[in-house]
Each structure stands twice: as C-alpha cells, then as structure tokens.
Amino acid sequence: MTTKPLDAAVLPQQAVPADKPAQDTRVTLRGTAKTTRRLTVPRSVRRAAGPVGLVLLWFLTSATGVLPESVLASPVDVVRQAVDLTRSGELPSAVAASGRRAGIGFLIGATVALSLALLAGLFRLGEDVIDSSMGMFRAIPWVGLIPLFIVWFGIEETPKIALVALGVTYPLYFNIYGGIRSTDAGLVEAARMMGLGRLGLIRYVILPSALPGALVGLRYALSTAWLALVFAEQINADAGLGYLMSNAQQYFRTDIIVLCLAVYALLGLACDFAVRILSRRLLTWRANFEGDA
DSSP: OOOOOOOGGGSOOOOOOTTSOOOOOOOOOTTOOOOOOOOOOOHHHHHHHHHHHHHHHHHHHHHTTSSOTTTSOOHHHHHHHHHHHHHHTHHHHHHHHHHHHHHHHHHHHHHHHHHHHHHHHHOHHHIIIIIHHHHHHHTSOGGGGHHHHHHHHTTSHHHHHHHHHHHHHHHHHHHHHHHHHTSOHHHHHHHHHTTOOHHHHIIIIIHHHHHHHHHHHHHHHHHHHHHHHHHHTTTTOSSSHHHHHHHHHHTTOHHHHHHHHHHHHHHHHHHHHHHHHHHHHHTTTSOOOOOOO
16 A cells, blocks of 8 residues: 655645734745945035036146146136135235125115015906016016116116126026915915914915925026126126136136136135025925935
8 A cells, every 4th residue: 555645735734723823934034135235425515526627627737738828827826815815815806896796786686576576476467566576577588688787777786786687586586486386275275274364374384385496496596696797797897706707808818817716716615505504494394306316
C-alpha cells in the first residue's frame, strides 16, 4: 500500500473562533535592509553655485584670453575698480543718489497703485472706470515715455523719479487688484452673516486674502524700480550710478560699467531678500507648498 503526499490545498484549515481575529504571519528578514545616506547640500550653497560658477567662468575666459579686455574687463579689474572708487567716495555717493531717486519714485508709485487698486477692487464703479484705463496704459512701454517726460518735466530730477514711479505702479496695482478680487466669496458671505460691516470685512477678510498677491507685486515693483532707474539715470544725470556708467561709456571703461551693473543687481537682490523675510513674517498663518526635497 502506497501513500500519496498530501497537497497543501486539501489540508483542513484550523478553525478560528469568531470573536478572535485572524493573525497575519509576518516574516522579518534581518540584515537584508540597507540604509542609504543621501548627501544633502545646504540650500545656501546650492543658491550660490550658479552665480559663483558664472564668475569663475568669467575669470577663466578672461585669464586665458578667450574674452578680450576690450570686450569685457576681468573680474579682478572690476573688484580693483570697486576698491578705488569706494576709497575715493565716488561709489558711495553714487549709490546714495540712486537710492534716493529709487526710494522717492517707489513711494509715489506705491501710493498711487494702492489707492487705485483699492478703488477698483472694492467697488464696481471703480473697476469700470480704473481697470480698463490701467490695462490700456500698461500696454504702452514706459521706457518710450522718456522723451515725453523730458518735454513735460525738463532734464532735472523730476523725469527720473516719474519714470521709476510709473514702472512701480503697474505691477503693484495689478497684483493688489487681483488679490482683492480673488477673495473667497464664501468667506465674505460668512463674515457678513457674523455681522461684520464694510470696514470689518475689508480689514479682517479682504485685505488678508489680498496680502500674498500684494507681496508678489512688491517683489516685482522693487525689481522694476531699479530697472527703471537704469534708464532714468541716462537722462542728463550729474550723480548716481547712471552718471558713472555714462562717463565710463565715453572712455570705453567696461570695468566701471560692469561694476555699476553689479551694484544695481546687488541692490535689487537685497530688496528681494527683504521682501522674502517680510513675507515669512506676515504670512505665518498661511500654509505654503515649499517644493519637494
């Protein structure tokens, strides 16, 4: 008599009481899982990698003669010129003059933009009168208005400040107006049901909702202010970074021209950094997506 091996499929299963849940059989293999450590580079290093790489490439091409000095001065010459102009006081006085023009123009443009955005965003009549006009004027290149500003205001400080103010107005207006109109209608209706009046609704619901857009517009406006100043200071300037650039252009001094452009860039970067810090302080109540690691 021969016995056949029992198949696992026909083996009787062990009865499990109804009040006792079935337990899963889990097998853990020890020693097989390997932990991999990823080398993380700090974000500050990653942010600085691009600019530092460009400067190194600039230095290498200048040192090897691939980039002639007549085309673009080497970074060593630019740094040397920055030290000389700082010691003589020309660079600090130029930065102060340009900063004064940018500051006054920014304050005027921000005041106009905020006033128009509030009128157009909060009232339908204001939207009908203001928004279409702003959209029409926005299509006009503000740099092309320089000859008209010279005719109106002359060649002194006024056209320079007016050009900066005009460049600041548009990005601030459209971002604040868009932030106001993007307020959740459900929040507005809930605030009204809770008894908030018009002023309370604006203060506690509409303005906080428009704040993220306003801060984005502030970043654009600050960068546009320095960009407008580059063009504005070409109008018969007797002081400022544009004045240094104009004199350097006559003598083909690319080292001074690059230095002034670098100062413009650093000033714009400092303003952008300040707005980033301000955004983190003012928007602590808002959960933001900061990107994947």
